[in-house]
Amino acid sequence: MANHPAAPLLLRQGDREKLQRLVRSTSVRAGLAQRARIVLLAAEGISNTEIAEKVGATRNTVIAWRARYEEAGIEGLADHDRSGRPRRIDHRAIVAATLTPPPKKLGVTHWSSRLLAGRLGIDHTTVAKAWREYGVHPWREGTFKFSTDPELVAKVVDVIGLYLAPPENAIVLCVDEKSQIQALERTAPGLPMQPGKAAARTHDYVRHGTSTLFAALEIATGHVTAACKPRHRRQEFLAFLRQVARAYPEGQLHLVMDNYAVHKTPEVKSWLAENPRFRVHFTPTSASWLNLVEVWFGIIERQALHRADVASVPELNAKIRAFVTGWNDRCHPFVWTKTSTEILNKANRSTTSITRH
Numbered sequence: 001m002a003n004h005p006a007a008p009l010l011l012r013q014g015d016r017e018k019l020q021r022l023v024r025s026t027s028v029r030a031g032l033a034q035r036a037r038i039v040l041l042a043a044e045g046i047s048n049t050e051i052a053e054k055v056g057a058t059r060n061t062v063i064a065w066r067a068r069y070e071e072a073g074i075e076g077l078a079d080h081d082r083s084g085r086p087r088r089i090d091h092r093a094i095v096a097a098t099l100t101p102p103p104k105k106l107g108v109t110h111w112s113s114r115l116l117a118g119r120l121g122i123d124h125t126t127v128a129k130a131w132r133e134y135g136v137h138p139w140r141e142g143t144f145k146f147s148t149d150p151e152l153v154a155k156v157v158d159v160i161g162l163y164l165a166p167p168e169n170a171i172v173l174c175v176d177e178k179s180q181i182q183a184l185e186r187t188a189p190g191l192p193m194q195p196g197k198a199a200a201r202t203h204d205y206v207r208h209g210t211s212t213l214f215a216a217l218e219i220a221t222g223h224v225t226a227a228c229k230p231r232h233r234r235q236e237f238l239a240f241l242r243q244v245a246r247a248y249p250e251g252q253l254h255l256v257m258d259n260y261a262v263h264k265t266p267e268v269k270s271w272l273a274e275n276p277r278f279r280v281h282f283t284p285t286s287a288s289w290l291n292l293v294e295v296w297f298g299i300i301e302r303q304a305l306h307r308a309d310v311a312s313v314p315e316l317n318a319k320i321r322a323f324v325t326g327w328n329d330r331c332h333p334f335v336w337t338k339t340s341t342e343i344l345n346k347a348n349r350s351t352t353s354i355t356r357h
Helices: 015-024 030-043 048-055 059-077 091-099 113-120 124-134 152-164 234-247 266-274 293-305 313-330 340-347
Strands: 170-186 205-218 224-229 252-257 278-282
Touching (some): 030 059, 091 113, 170 313, 224 313
Parallel strands (some): 170 252, 252 278
Antiparallel strands (some): 170 205
């Protein structure tokens, strides 16, 4: 008699989303992700044999993990404690040693697994296991920047207030410039993307000058008013402000800008005084990330500029204008979600290290 496929596995309430997150996660162990995928496929009514082929396991393994899920749910997919002698090396001691700076005589800035293992007289794989268990990554280093602006709180509240509750019938524009965009021409044609292979380009290039992109992002719609200029002085910035005024001939305009010196020259201040419907909101110093146009600059960099292969600045400017035109045909609102309180609480969080400088 032919074997009939097993009935679809019945998932517990809320488990499907959790299992899908396990499958997509890049931080969980491969075995756990495989078990989650087995359960999801079983819930679709796929046969055990077909599931085994899809995930690269045996049919008996699939049957076993189905049974474990039916018995204990997602918790049943975790590894059980293995038999054998207890661990003799305390992973907490390894982590504590890792957090202690290496001796100066070693001439290194941080521990490697082999260097620390030699110091502790253990195998380097044991050190690596302890680091994985506690999420310690000595080879990684992030960056941070503190704003020393005495008006930090007021400026954060002001800018975030514009994003979350803009004045009625007013237009909020995030304004900035992306300077020193290089016109680079590759010395050889690039290689196109193929199945299993990413696109490639030669490392060598010829520089043909630079351009500056001025942009004003309307956060309610995502529409961008832009201009390419050869430089980014007060003259170019004033010309761009006049362009913005022509693009928005009526209504109150609220401009979010950073503290770049060009934005605060006497000529710019005088023009703004003569055009009272323009109201400027400055981000705190060292906090230009509050300006949403920076997000849009990241988009144009990834989608148009990073791979641009151009033989002149005019050709570069043409590509920028083409992207802006295409963007405005498909633009979408830029939505800010965090409140000023959340941002300030994170900015004022206490340090986790002792600094003496």
